[in-house]
Amino acid sequence: MEARAIARYVRVSPRKARVVVDLVRGKSVVQAREILAFTNRGIAECVEKTLNSAVANAENLHHVRPESLVVKEAYVDEGPTLKRIRPRAKGSASRIRKRSSHITIVVGTREEA
Structure with a gap:
């Protein structure tokens, strides 16, 4: 059983x-x-909000108690980059890269082996 946000x-x-x-x-x-x-x-x-959303998805969809869940996967992917220009010396310009992210958290039940 897994739930993701x-x-x-x-x-x-x-x-x-x-x-x-x-x-x-x-x-x-x-x-x-x-x-x-x-x-x-x-x-x-923001990571905590995403974790709480994944836990809520597990509770509502699979009827699992939050105490029995574990963070199975958690990773950050690169989102689109906003490109801006900043004036520099002698009439030149440099590029400012404003980066963004996609945060994914997957929770699931603990597997006892």
């Missing part, structure tokens, strides 16, 4: 988002929520 077009670079997502991969949902609550990064709030 995807946050698309989040305005943060994928490199910065991956630092936070790597903290919760493989953890239980309760433990992941605690980690995200005390992570001092701006993107942690």
Whole structure:
């Protein structure tokens, strides 16, 4: 049983988002929520919202209790990049790349082997 949630077009670079997502991969949902609550990064709030959405999807679609869920997959893909121009010295210009991300979190029941 798996449930997923995807946050698309989040305005943060994928490199910065991956630092936070790597903290919760493989953890239980309760433990992941605690980690995200005390992570001092701006993107942690968006990752927590995505995690809560995936848990809600599992509860509503598969009737599973959140305490029994674990973060099976968590990854960040690169979204579209907004390209802007900034004036520089001697009449030249440099390109500013405003990156975006797609955050995907998959939760599932713990497999006892």
